[in-house]
Amino acid sequence: MKVKNEVFNTMKLTLPALSINESVCRAFTGAFLSCLNPTIEDLCDLKCVVSEAVTNCIVHAYGPGFSGREDQKLIYITMTLFANRTVRITVRDRGVGIPDVEQARQPLFTTGAGDERSGMGFSVMESFTDRMTVHSRPGQGTSVTLIKRVR
């Protein structure tokens, strides 16, 4: 019998793009996943990918190229937990967008050379999850969806 992949729990977070919220988002991630009693490794992986995605919003989406108001710099996070222990995390912004997503996904690619960016954010997100999809529209924003089955 096939187990239906039902939604077990969901969480939505909207936070201003402040760097202090990187650790806040990690803490929420840990709290949301705690009911799965995940391995330390899975928990660390997922905290890390959320940290990467949120950092991208702060550094790039709402970076120097963003022309909107300060109170428009918001990060929207949606987490969905399915009955088969799969977690789907979407981190979305309404920032500058990425002109070339394929290029941005390449290891070591970065536009933020001045601020010592490693260019490994997307690579970390991709390798620490089962699937990563990135949708972006210049001037509209970016949405990163990360999916991982938790052991």
Place this chain on the structure above:
Amino acid sequence: MIQERARVRLEYEDGVLHAAVYGEIDHHSARPLREELDQALYKYRPRRLIISLKCVSFMDSSGLGLILGRVNTAEDVGAVVEVTDPGTQIKKILTLAGASRLANLKIQG
């Protein structure tokens, strides 16, 4: 008002600068760490910079940027960088970036 997420304890002896990092290294906490480490590198001009990650409970790719950036500063003053005691998670990130293949960076433990 806001507590720092990470701090570093520095000790200099016989050409070796020991830097023990405590806490969580992310984009937020990396900047003060970077400033403190660079100041110490230019002040002491050591032969070796040893960064201990034993007490680092979290690190993402911003920490990688911090380490690789210090390898550059260290080169400026003629020092090599050693990273000690990275946890499982940190090792995965260092491996992913191919950090262990860098000539001026040694990873131990």
